[in-house]
Amino acid sequence: xxxxxxxxxxxxxxxxxxxxxxxxxxxxxxxxxxxxxxxxxxxxxxxxxxxxxxxxxxxxxxxxxxxxxxxxxxxxxxxxxxxxxxxxxxxxxxxxxxxxxxxxxxxxxxxxxxxxxxxxxxxxxxxxxxxxxxxxxxxxxxxxxxxxxxxxxxxxxxxxxxxxxxxxxxxxxxxxxxxxxxxxxxxxxxxxxxxxxxxxxxxxxxxxxxxxxxxxxxxxxxxxxxxxxxxxxxxxxxxxxxxxxxxxxxxxxxxxxxxxxxxxxxxxxxxxxxxxxxxxxxxxxxxxxxxxxxxxxxxxxxxxxxxxxxxxxxxxxxxxxxxxxxxxxxxxxxxxxxxxxxxxxxxxxxxxxxxxxxxxxx
Numbered sequence: 001x002x003x004x005x006x007x008x009x010x011x012x013x014x015x016x017x018x019x020x021x022x023x024x025x026x027x028x029x030x031x032x033x034x035x036x037x038x039x040x041x042x043x044x045x046x047x048x049x050x051x052x053x054x055x056x057x058x059x060x061x062x063x064x065x066x067x068x069x070x071x072x073x074x075x076x077x078x079x080x081x082x083x084x085x086x087x088x089x090x091x092x093x094x095x096x097x098x099x100x101x102x103x104x105x106x107x108x109x110x111x112x113x114x115x116x117x118x119x120x121x122x123x124x125x126x127x128x129x130x131x132x133x134x135x136x137x138x139x140x141x142x143x144x145x146x147x148x149x150x151x152x153x154x155x156x157x158x159x160x161x162x163x164x165x166x167x168x169x170x171x172x173x174x175x176x177x178x179x180x181x182x183x184x185x186x187x188x189x190x191x192x193x194x195x196x197x198x199x200x201x202x203x204x205x206x207x208x209x210x211x212x213x214x215x216x217x218x219x220x221x222x223x224x225x226x227x228x229x230x231x232x233x234x235x236x237x238x239x240x241x242x243x244x245x246x247x248x249x250x251x252x253x254x255x256x257x258x259x260x261x262x263x264x265x266x267x268x269x270x271x272x273x274x275x276x277x278x279x280x281x282x283x284x285x286x287x288x289x290x291x292x293x294x295x296x297x298x299x300x301x302x303x304x305x306x307x308x309x310x311x312x313x314x315x316x317x318x319x320x321x322x323x324x325x326x327x328x329x330x331x332x333x334x335x336x337x338x339x340x341x342x343x344x345x346x347x348x349x350x351x352x353x354x355x356x357x358x359x360x361x362x
Contacts, residue, residue, distance in 0.1 A: 005054045009045045012037050016058035025050045029329075032337055032346050034075075044353035075339055075346065077311040078327045081130035083158060084137040089124070093117060097146045097178070104185055104216055111179075111222040118175040121154050125170070131162045132328070134307040135269060135280065148266055153177030155262035162305050163258075163298065173255050175223060176230035180259055183213030183231070195273040207243045210235055230255030234263055237293035257295040261302050264290075280308040281334060281360065304330040309360060314341075316362040317355075323347075334360070 002019060005011050009030075016037045022030045030045055030052065037056070085093070100113045125131075133155055157174035165173075184192055187209055191202045198206065214232040217223060233256035236242035238249050242260075252260075268283035278286065284303070291299055309315055309325045315338065316322055323338040326346070335349035347355050 013058040016056040019055040022054045080311045082132040082134035083128050093150050094146050107220045114178050132305050134310045151266040176227045180234050183209035186212040234259040303333045308333050315360045318359045318361050
């Protein structure tokens, strides 16, 4: 028999199976549907004292358990509606940036072409069903400069839109992201692509690229000063430890603060001649340790849109279980809702007390 509960955790019948997700009164997920509410599970949820609304099956334990097992076996991951580039667009993006970056003398042509590319990126963002990022669906090519520029421009646009910025701002920050490293065209290749650790003097040279980028674009009227400042300041940190000017907090500007977050993330997950790529999870862990360098509001919003473990991916848990990712936990990106293949359980890694010490290891 199906029963509707409008009350408290203590009102859930022992042994029932949830037919709906159960949320707190603030909208946080307590447990996913098709959870067996044995006494251990009820005890683990009893810390929540607010009201709940749930639909549960509470008769015929053996039949319901069979139903639960059938449900688990047939359960499919949520669709991954993150931003995706078609192969034809990837080719267009690479060819466009390659051509535009090769002719810095024609700054008006450069900015005009990048704005056209930025408009196409924004069109893809606008037509996407979900504001989320799965980098495997954006990968343009293995060439670092163009891949990184497109990734940063796209992610900056997505993050700005997720933050509720205007369409004009989203277009402008996408252009700024596409151009943010244009100043590296002025850095000698032997320094830029050095396969070993940079010397102090070489790092000083690298740190000039934001200024070079600003100067390349300084006299063009086809982009705004805000875009130029976004390019100039994208390596500044809110704690004052960045470069080239050691700016702090609001001195940096919204555009640069957003670009700095996606720039660090993409740099970490991309392989270079002098370093291996980090996994998305490793990158986020590293970024947590340096979060004092980011605008906290923007960093929190970024965590809510990045799919570290995409829906449908297979993962290994620290307890040895193999699992399939079913759904993202936007507030806890490292702890999605998974289906344990080993134990045939649906587990919300963010809320299930039996799994609070369990992490995804691969």
